[in-house]
Amino acid sequence: MRKTSSDSALLRIEGLRLHFKTMRGTVQAVDDVTFSLNRGRTLVVVGESGCGKSSLARGILRLLPRNVETYSGKIYLNGDELMCLTDERFRREVRWVRMSMVPQAAMNSLNPVVRVEDQVAEPLLVHKCVTTREEAYERAREAFRMVGVPLDFMTRYPFELSGGMRQRVALAMALVTDPELVVLDEPTSALDLLTQANIMNVLKQIKKDIGVTFILITHDIATSSELADDAAVMYAGQLVEFCDAGRFYLDPLHPYSRGLMGSVPTLWERKDLMFIPGQPPSLLDPPKGCRFAERCPDRFDKCEEEPPLTEVDVGHWVKCWLHR
Ligand SMILES: Nc1ncnc2c1ncn2[C@@H]1O[C@H](COP(=O)(O)OP(=O)(O)OP(=O)(O)O)[C@@H](O)[C@H]1O
Ligand SMILES: [Mg+2]
Known part of the structure; x- marks a missing residue:
C-alpha cells in the first residue's frame, strides 16, 4: 500500500x-x-x-x-x-x-437464524485472522466479555436477546478482529x-x-x-x-x-x-x-x-x- x-x-x-x-x-x-x-x-x-x-x-x-x-x-x-x-x-x-463498523440499526440486522457466537466468530474465520475454529471462539468469548454480554448468552439466537444485548453483540462483531x-x-x-x-x-x-x-x-x-x-x-x-x-x-x-x-x-x-x-x-x-x-x-x-x-x-x- x-x-x-x-x-x-x-x-x-x-x-x-x-x-x-x-x-x-x-x-x-x-x-x-x-x-x-x-x-x-x-x-x-x-x-x-x-x-x-x-x-x-x-x-x-x-x-x-x-x-x-x-x-x-x-x-x-x-x-x-x-x-x-x-x-x-x-x-x-x-x-x-x-477497520470495522457497527451500522445504524445494527441490532436489527443480525442474522436471525444464526447463533450470536457464530456471528461474532465469523469475521475472524472469513478473514483468516485465526488458524483454528477453537481460537475464533476463544476470541469471540473475549469480545463478549469486553462488551458485557454474559457468556451463557453466546449460544442464543438474536431474538432471544434484548435490544441492548443485541447491540452489544453487534459491537462484539466489530471489535473481535481487533481493528485499528x-x-x-x-x-x-x-x-x-x-x-x-x-x-x-x-x-x-x-x-x-x-x-x-x-x-x-x-x-x-x-x-x-x-x-x-x-x-x-x-x-x-x-x-x-x-x-x-x-x-x-x-x-x-x-x-x-x-x-x-x-x-x-x-x-x-x-x-x-x-x-x-x-x-x-x-x-x-x-x-x-x-x-x-x-x-x-x-x-x-x-x-x-x-x-x-x-x-x-x-x-x-x-x-x-x-x-x-
Ligand atoms: N443509496 C442512496 N441513494 C440515494 N440517496 C441516498 C442513498 N443513501 C443515502 N441517500 C441520501 O443521502 C443523504 C444523506 O443520507 P445519510 O443516510 O448519509 O444521512 P444521515 O446523516 O446518516 O441521516 P440520519 O441522521 O437520518 O441517519 C440523504 O439525503 C439520503 O436520502
Ligand atoms: Mg444515518
Missing part, C-alpha cells in the same frame, strides 16, 4: 466525495470532506438527519450501494492509501480487519435511556482498556460528550467544523454548530433552548455558496460564495466566512 510521507494520523480523509445517482438527479451525500483523526481518539460526528453522516461512514468503509455516481478523494489509514486498493484487497485486508478503527453509527438510538447509558459506559471502558480509535455518529450531543475527544459537525453533506471536543462543547465557532449546541438541554442551567429555523437544503441541488446561509443568523453578502474549510487555530477547522 502506498504510504503518505509525514502524516501521524491514524485516519486521514482528503476531499472525500460520495454522490448517489437517483431518478431525480445526483444526491451529494458527502461532498469534499477532509479531516484527520489521531490514534486512540474518539471523534463524535453530529448533524441533522440526512446531512450525510451514515454516507460518510459508508464511504470510509467502502460499503457502497449500487447507485454510486462519484466516490473519490483520498483515505489514509495509518499512512496507507486505501482508495488505490482494489475492492478485493480492500475486502480482504482492510474492512473488518483494520471502529465506526459506530448511532449505536444507542432506538434504545431506552438506561440501556443507552449502559452502552456508553461499555464504550468508555473499551476505549480505556484497548485504546481503539472510534468514530461515533450520534444525535445525542449531550451523552456523547463523555466519550468525545474530537468533534465533527456536518451540514448538507459537508464538514462545517472540526475541533477538539472541549472547544466544541464549550464554544463552537460555526453558526450552525452554535445553533446545535444551543438546542441541547442541560440539567444545571436554566436557558431558553434555541432552534434553527428552516430546513437544510436539498442535496440534489445544494446552493452554490455557503449551504447554511439561508438559515444563518449571521449571513452577509460574502456567503453567496462557498467558504473554504479553514484552520482558524491549531486543529480547529471552520467553514465560514466569519472565521478566516
